[in-house]
Amino acid sequence: MPGGDRVILCMKWGTKYGPEYVNRLYAMVRRHLRGDFRFVCLTDRSEGVRAEVECLPIPPLALPPGIPDRGWYKLTTFEADLHGLRGTALFLDLDVVIVDDMTPFFEVPGEFLIIHDWKRPWRITGNSSVYRYTLGAHADVLAKFRREFETIRKEFRNEQAYLSDAIHQKGQLQYWDDRWCASFKYHCIPRWPSNYWRAPFIPDGARILIFHGVMNPPDAQEGRSNGNWRRPLPAPWIADHWHE
Structure with a gap:
């Protein structure tokens, strides 16, 4: 795994999840991740989020006006320069519950790791509730989506299906231990x-x-x-x- 800072990333937009989800996620990470880390929430609403969390804007997907983009926001975590962040990022969905030491998520080797789909394990598709990558390393995945969004949205059901396929095409897709x-x-x-x-x-x-x-x-x-x-x-x- 590349060296550098460890960054925990999450994303909150709209009102589906309140700030308590961010605050509890931070607290769980603090209890279960050994050593230093930065905790960053990409969000359009920072009210009520605890002070230890860095709230930064969600980068625009930059699609043409009128094109639905909400289901694809996670792809913006692959900006070439995501607010100047450097190091290794572990993305966590807001509604996960951490129950044991998560330090190994930063220790297992690999360029890109994601959950393997449970329901249809014969597919390459990963579940993007938990994925790890080097910040700035996969800007091509986002750039391709911006260029070919019409074709991609027809071919892939959602962001995680496209993301898994794009990383697989580069030969860098790996999965977490099935138990984790x-x-x-x-x-x-x-x-x-x-x-x-x-x-x-x-x-x-x-x-x-x-x-x-x-x-x-x-x-x-x-x-x-x-x-x-x-x-x-x-x-x-x-x-x-x-x-x-």
């Missing part, structure tokens, strides 16, 4: 029908829990399925990790 990033939906909720009497649990070897779909950490903590057919029991242990 666990899906709450797939790995923490017991299989049917035992989900009706067994509470969700932290899988062996998990370091970060990923909340994708309709349940976020506060929903899982209280046992709100929000329509998910798995209908988990409450997971009160989330409060032991997801707090400031």
Whole structure:
């Protein structure tokens, strides 16, 4: 892994997630990452974010007017010069829950690491809830999207599918240890029908829990399925990790 500063990146736009998500994410990183780091939130709203977090603007995608861009914002983390940041960046979604030492995410060798898709593991597509790269190293991925956005948006379902393919084409795509990033939906909720009497649990070897779909950490903590057919029991242990 290249040397230099360790930068934790997250991104918050709009009002879906309040500042408490950023603040709790910072607190979890502080508890679980050994040594120094910078914590940067790319955002359009910095109100309520704790002082230890550097709030910087989300770079514009610079697409033509009228082109939907919200689902592709993460690609701006690959600006050639992202607010002058240097070193190695670990991007984390706001709604993850860190449950164990995350220092190894900066220690495993590789140019670009991402979660391997759980649902369709035969595909190269990664889940971009957690990815690591050298700042400024993949500006070509963003530049290509800006040039060929119409074709890319037709060919790829979302940002993580395009990102995975683009890095794969360069021969630099690698995946985290399968145990490290666990899906709450797939790995923490017991299989049917035992989900009706067994509470969700932290899988062996998990370091970060990923909340994708309709349940976020506060929903899982209280046992709100929000329509998910798995209908988990409450997971009160989330409060032991997801707090400031």
